[in-house]
Amino acid sequence: FFFFNDTATTEIYTEQIVGSVRCVQETGTKQVSRSSKAGLAFPVGRISRFLKQGKYGERVGAGAPVYLAAVLEYLTAEVLELAGNAAKDNKKTRIIPRHIQLAVRNDEELNRLMANCTIADGGVLPNINPILLPSKTGKGKEEGVDPSQEV
Numbered sequence: 001f002f003f004f005n006d007t008a009t010t011e012i013y014t015e016q017i018v019g020s021v022r023c024v025q026e027t028g029t030k031q032v033s034r035s036s037k038a039g040l041a042f043p044v045g046r047i048s049r050f051l052k053q054g055k056y057g058e059r060v061g062a063g064a065p066v067y068l069a070a071v072l073e074y075l076t077a078e079v080l081e082l083a084g085n086a087a088k089d090n091k092k093t094r095i096i097p098r099h100i101q102l103a104v105r106n107d108e109e110l111n112r113l114m115a116n117c118t119i120a121d122g123g124v125l126p127n128i129n130p131i132l133l134p135s136k137t138g139k140g141k142e143e144g145v146d147p148s149q150e151v
Contacts, residue, residue, distance in 0.1 A: 033045065034048075034065075034066065035069065038066050038069070038070065040066070040069050040070055040073055041073055042069040042070075042072055042073040042076075043069065044065050044066050044069045045065075047065040047068055047069050047072075048060060048064075048065035051064060051065055051068070075113075078110070079100065079103060079104065079110065080095070082103030082104075082106075082107055082110070083095045083099040083100045083102075083103040084099075085103070086099040086100075086102040086103045086106075087099045096121070097119050097120060097121040097122045098121065098122055098123055100119055100122065101119045101122030101123060101124075101125075102125070104117075104119070105125050106125070
């Protein structure tokens with residue numbers, strides 16, 4: 001804590017060292033995260049740090065991590081909503097990788113986004129080629145004669 005003397009009052013300040021920059025602020029004001037300012041649950045500060053450390057560019061703008069956090073949060077919410085519906089359809093209360101696989105593969109846009117992704121323990125979509133299914137009626141053919149046996 002540092003004490004700065006004013007003419008009339010003495011105010012208490014805290015000092016934080018962030019990187020090589022010193023941030024001095026009044027203790028009366030509360031720190032507000034960039035995530036809460038943007039109304040997001042995903043960590044904007046952490047994404048900003050990863051963008052800087054990843055050397056994706058020389059500089060990272062202030063809006064880039066906020067936008068990326070919002071996109072990631074939206075995609076996560078979309079996948080979890082669809083996976084929850086798949087779990088409910090299977091009468092389960094817990095989402096397992098199979099439910100995520102069913103959710104992603106049954107949604108056209110998510111399937112295109114995750115076309116090259118493999119979800120561990122996800123399985124495959126239930127699919128039987130119609131040619132392999134037995135025919136329902138034998139229209140115009142003799143009863144009792146298998147079409148593959150005809151000469």
